[in-house]
Amino acid sequence: MIHSLFLINASGDIFLEKHWKSVVSRSVCDYFFEAQERASEPENVPPVIPTPHHYLISVLRHRIYFVAVIQSEVPPLFVIEFLHRVVDTFQDYFGVCTEAAIKDNVVVVYELLEEMLDNGFPLATESNILKELIKPPTILRTMVNTITGLLMLLPLRHSPLRTRNPRLLDDVSFHPCVRFKRWEAERILSFIPPDGNFRLLSYHVSSQNLVAIPVYVKHNITFREGSSQGRFDLTLGPKQTMGKVVESVLVSSQLPRGVLNANLNPSQGTYTFDPVTKLLSWDVGKINPQKLPSLKGTMSLQAGASKPDENPTFNIQFKIQQMAISGLKVNRLDMYGEKYKPFKGIKYMTKAGKFQVRT
């Protein structure tokens, strides 16, 4: 299965290697570097690279490439999923998964990798089991983890969670602790939580349910032929948020290559434009329905060049507290098998995923 693992940073240095079978020379990474050079963007490196004697399967997280070396047939997703699990574990242990954090905790990292795979086959990948085998680096962090764990989940033993409108959920996937048959039969989530934080369920609401997107965008971006100026006008507004505030709004966009600079005026928040990467980013903050945020101004174009024919797309990030836009509600939370009364609480939050507006 997985033969070796190399961690490679953005500048192409191998800063950690681990072998689960006999040692594979790090020169195997040369094939990876070749692919990296060919790729225009860091994320364009193909996840699977065949080399004469090995296959390299890699994931990119936190600007670190995790490159696994494979010698024979194995489902690629098996390796990819495992590598992501490694990253999640590092994040869980060190708070962040950066080159510095990994280098600072190199012994713990090595021990973790040793426990997670045996002869290249996953052995222990659950965070709660790993934490019993290998202590997280600082006592302080361990304390914090235990306390939050206690508050949230530790006391629960047997907790059917009822959801109000199961038909709403088009597609769900579960943490292995959920008893699937119970869900199938009664639409009750019955589970015994593992220690620590974990994702119990993810769900998808089908497009038939027409969830209203809580933000709308009005835009007017024009380039005139023959002129070296372009007009830029962007206004954001909230939509059906049931009185909740749309906050942490961040708009970013890749402007056409012909744009030399942008001279814009935000009604609130701050904006930046990088003339090299042509990346425009506007940190809006909260949307006030009475006074809609807007970003207006002009863009200067390369003189003499023809007008760009592509229109930029806008990536919009936002958060809405105390609201689940999908309409999902937890009906009740029951706990069995513990004698004391637990603290129960639920917090709803809507966060934009990959939300893009084409112009």
Added chain:
Amino acid sequence: MSTSSAFNDEKGGSSSVGEPEYGHDPASGGIFSSDYKRHDDLKEMLDSNKDSLKLEAMKRIVAMIARGKNASDLFPAVVKNVACKNIEVKKLVYVYLVRYAEEQQDLALLSISTFQRGLKDPNQLIRASALRVLSSIRVTIIVPIMMLAIKEAASDMSPYVRKTAAHAIPKLYSLDPEQKDQLIEVIEKLLADKTTLVAGSVVMAFEEVCPERIDLIHKNYRKLCNLLIDVEEWGQVVIINMLTRYARTQFLNPNINESLLEEGGGGDKKFYASDEDEDEDEEKDKKAEAVTMAKRKPYVMDPDHRLLLRNTKPLLQSRNAAVVMAVAQLYFHLAPKAEVGVIAKALVRLLRSHSEVQYVVLQNVATMTIKRRGMFEPYLKSFYIRSTDPTQIKILKLEVLTNLANETNISTILREFQTYIKSMDKDFVAATIQAIGRCATNIGEVRDTCLNGLVQLLSNRDELVVAESVVVIKKLLQMQPEKHSDIIKHMAKLTDNIQVPMARASILWLIGEYCEHVPKIAPDVLRKMAKSFTNEEDIVKLQIINLAAKLYLTNSKQTKLLTQYVLNLAKYDQNYDIRDRARFIRQLIVPTEKSGALSKYAKKLFLALKPAPVLESPFKDRDHFQLGSLSHLLNAKAGGYQELPDWPEAAPDPSVRNVEVPEWTKCSSREKRKEKKVEKPFYSDSEGESGATESADSESDSASGSESGSEDSRSGSESDESKEASESEEEEEEDLKTKKNKEKPLKKPVQESESEQSSEEEVRKPERKSKQSKSDSESESESESESESSESESEDSEDSEPELKKKKKGAPSKPAFKATKKDNKKEKKEMSLLDLDDFEPAPSPQVTPVNSFLSNSLVTDLEGLSLSDSALMPATIAPSSALKSYELLHRITGEGLSVEYCFSRQPFITDANMVAVQVHFTNNSTSDTKSLHMEDVKLQSGMRVKEFPEIELLPAGETATAVMGIDFCDSTQTANFQLCTHTRKFFVSIQPPVGELMRPFFMTENEFKKEQGQLMGMNEITEKLILDVKCRNEHAIVQKVTTAANLSRVPCGSDKECRFAGRTVTSSSLVLVTVATKDQGAAQLTVNCEKMVIGTMLVKDILLALTQ
């Protein structure tokens, strides 16, 4: 393997000495010599007495290894510490040892004795870790030691150690492939293991060592299917992939009949595009033989095939993308066409995961969309492209969108493509243009639209876009050139501006090929080209020669001189291809006295009608690789890839998967079973990551007397386990052995071979275990499975569950007491482990209190919950609801002996036409009852009875269970017989409710409707009813109906209708039940059945169940 790795090492070692990266590594920050010094102080630290110093040194050494630095010179100093008491130091020493042992073989041998000691340690974790390190040391000389250690560990009582043994198998195999035969024996043994912890690891070992030995799977097939949901995620992937291959060798193609139907109707075939038709044609040819066979015999899915599909389906909901993909590929390769659709949703869900996951999933979706387009059509929008997607994802999504395009959605897709053409990513734009071309060739209706769109792109400012368009237009025009001379003219004009060689070449080819459509322009283009000939790229030059030749043949008057000129230029070109071409063409077209016969045919040669190119997906036919595999992704066979076999034309004998189950119960085993039941949590505890989860789960449920999700799948495996049990039993019960072997002659060879293989020592082991069983809970699980298997074996393990529990309820106090006693014992024994334990997560202190707590207050609570749980099981699987017991003999009339019976709803193994009746004896008297048996069976004509085996002894206060079979001939006539004890005889009778005369039969909604259509008129009975207030929802209806009759639910799109299907046990006549609900509890019940009597009675029973 070992030689090549040694070579690698050398390279790795040398490169790391002169590491260029070394200098600018801030952490090491020294030069070479200081590094040496530091090694000295490391040695000093390792030699010191202080553990803290040793630990510090080891940490630094491990950090060096992690950075890829050579630390091999420290080997002697490190290896000394292998026996260090400090666990932290020891762990790091192991890490070092595994890394460098291969390079320092002699010194490594010094450590072996430590591990050998560790293998005998009473602590399971130490045993496991010793085996793990020992097997990771790649030193050939210790192969025999490893072999011995693995064999011993494979029969260790701790499942964790056995798991480690399974992991060690491929390690030893890669070190010395000659051990294969011996290792296969160990694999065979471990495959029979029933714990979920071992299952994944041993199948992994199987796949690495002997994937060709598919015969080893037979006996374990059903167990693996049933265990699957509780195996850890990674094991699930391996098992599912292996079972896919297995199923392809053992079952029949479920789509044989479908392809037959298509042949007849062919209705939806027209709907599909041309390239798919071809596909199907090929398929048909291949299957022609199989199809004719199918005509003779209608396809019936093997129940084991169904079992696999059913047990994997819930895993589509796994959080692990690899598991979801594994199930998806299983369904794609194994499921009937109508059922494959379920995987689409799950795969689309994965598209919201990391981009690497998306990349792999999209590759597979692309392959699937070629064969089964309809499946993904509803999710078209999920494949729309975001400007932030990485390029490789964009290209794959484009591929999928193109595959999904058909007449109905093409306009939407083209609109979407239009946006993509404006993208800044030019590679992506080029791919989009190609995609438009493919849509145009596949869908005739939009060909003109696409062509017009592409022509517009010819005036795009970006040259790459124009060039790509030209290439695509050329291909499209080839399909119907006569209609598009204006486009050709337009393109001819482009030669002035466009510089991309491929595009220029394409235009020239087009003009040459269709010069008759543009008679005026063509010579002019040639004139211009002749002028620029010397400056053109090679491919353009070749096309200029081509154009010249064609014009010469059609219009020699105007172009003769130009052609001569071009050919002369080409004659002296630097490129020999061009020179050759010129010479060859001149000979061919210019008639001379020497020119051969060929020149007569020059026109035919050059202007022959050329077939239009087929634009097809690069993913076409990729599905001959198993989906989800690396080989599929690369479209090339990777090392170690196991081919996915074609379906067999005739199914191999399905009985090879049968596992022996003695239908016989010893009274004393009753007691054991009770203990076993309560103890289960311990095993599940030690069963891996979700240990705690499982333990409390099964704990509460077993206490409350009903089944739980995770439990029932396990119990199935346990009954399968009887094989192992009978093995250990052999020594004890000689007389039984003969009996069993008579019953199941098939089983015998396996048993023998197993005992032959295992060394003497091993044979002795189970014996010892069963003796110890009272005290040693862990080994008990093995020896005791025998008692479990008293129930008749079946694929629906759920069914056996409730009965077990009912029996338990009969005498709840005693087993509970015993369990606690046992717990205490265990607690004492395991105490030493507690500080270290990880896989044995403190079972006793946690479990015991919960247990007692439950027995007090929560029992009733949970009972209610889990009862409904069992009743509302997914109805397609098995309509197992709480089984109703009937009284056979009352306690008073039986003088202390009370007998109850119930219909276990499991197939009666020895005779498929019999209904299995489970008889439950309780001895309430103060004296023992002996030789319980049946006598003097009085039956109506045609009926038959298979008596239960005699129960020799039923001690006072004990209970026993036996199974008998009755063939009721599909009637509700009573079976009368005498129940005899050593002192008395009782007349008793069994009369079945009509609902028990059938067994569930799985069918799809369509099949149901089809069958229903054939059972109209007299065979259909309809009743209107008002539903009872409590059963006005779907689940309640399903529960009521499946309780009343042994039917299975038919999946149904509408929630207003519940459908059920079954077949009568004796004559296999179909029984179809439909409950259609209307407003305010009104409902209509329809029963379709060939046997009108059965139908009428069934209507009554169901009506009663639904209205009360």
